[in-house]
Amino acid sequence: MLSLEVLTMAGRVALDIGRPLEAVAIGSQGAGAAGILSSYGVSTLHVADDPRLAEYAPVAWAHAIAELADQVNAEIVIGTASDRGGEVMAHVGARMQVPLAANCTEIAPGDPFIVIRQRWGGSLLEEAHIKARVKLLTLAPHALTAEASPSRTDVTTRAFTPALDDRDFRVRLVPQVEADTGKISLAQARVVVGGGRGVGSAEGFASLEELADLLGGAVGCSRAVTSLGWRPHSDQVDQTGTRIAPDLYIACGISGAIQHMVGCRAAKHILAINTDPAAPIVAQADYAVIGDVQKVLTAVNAEIKRVKAGAPSRTPA
């Protein structure tokens, strides 16, 4: 869970409150990170020493962190808001009986201790006060740009042995390797063609599939479409499904609900195809075609095939 963004933020906060920045490494990763930590101002790296921690066991990892936090009298504990980071920090909060502010984007230590945190996937921000002896928070991804500190520190590496019992290992998560399907994944595709309720039917996605094939991209969809059973949930682009970051997102017959936009706002460009010029997606897109999705895609797919076949461009003068 080494996150340079977290190190950057933690370094700033430590400077602010005049306390050293210390890091903890658990599991098989982390321990070799002293080199990187040195350029982010870390003074001490605590390495949890228990072979049972090599594999992911959320409660055990959390109890190790909680114990260390007490040992070193931590004022603030910052984790990353990844799936594992968020899960471990929630357990840390439960064990230490202190609140946890999840998905923070800004931290202003002091009295009161102020954070800005994301709600609704970042469509809404909350200013909150954390009132506790130890402040726990997770940092939202992309809240800031990672930046090494100008001077390197000498990192002291120190092993500690947390007092863990077997019950802390009741839940272990074992990775399961999946066969590679060879399909371009939504999260990695350069172009995503997304379809919403406006596509009209499951069959209506044929033209989106064709466009994705022609561009070497992947097909995605809105929640309305998965709820209707037109596409599997694995295609869903949004807050609860996959978040995408393609060069171009083509949103076909999608209204642009905030939860959907959370999933595609990292796209470099958005092209909306919608019959309704007042649809929220149109205002948030870089390019839009106002028209029926099937008609527009028929014309687009035909033109791509013409151009690919080497026909001269039909650009009007």
Next chain:
Amino acid sequence: MNVLVGIKRVPATAGQITLTPDGQEIDTRYLGFTVSPHEECAVEEAVRLIEKHGGSSTVLTLGPEAAIDQLREAMALGIERAMLLETDGREWDPVATAAAMVEAIEAERAAGRTYDVVMFGNESADSAGYQVGVRVADALDLPCVTGIKALEVTNGHATVRRQTESGWEVADVPLPAVLTVKEGINLPRYPSLPGRLKAKKKEIERSTPQWQDGGLEKIRLKLPVQVGHTVEILGKDGDPGVQVVELFQRLRLL
């Protein structure tokens, strides 16, 4: 087996969020209410567990009286019992929410009702604290797996799977356990008309827990700054196919 599901009433936001003038709430004058998609799936999963293994399902919410609507929606899908922990509408933070739920579950136990599976959403749609399930599990000393996308129950054990960036993770946990669910675990059914009618007549069990300060205090809400932004309309005059393909070429996608 017995299953308990925690659901939270939240505004059904659409294209844009508007705040009340004091910045304390989402302006819900023109909005409906619903629950998080994760919780809809948790309800569906609970109904399926009972259909398969027999037993009873209960849905629980902490919220204002109006949250009865969300409890009835769950009952319309096949949940048997519903409990409302009634609040005055103030926001409860995750620590306080979990504490009230633990108290309710312990009161149930004292009355002879125990749960094999306690389900929550991975995160609530509105405040997204990512922790109520974990805190409840910790307080009740139950094993907990968050963010599950597949569940198989056999002989007092649950085998769960969840998705990671690079594939899947599996865990096997003894029951009773707390499981937090992610959308995609199933495709929730639509309520039937008889289901709705039956749910309407059912009794809601109520209690009124004492508000507490959990230590995370909402001061105000604000909308993120929108960067000014213009949209170029393509195909206004001429063939949209040609103009869109030109765009693809400009973006070096063709």
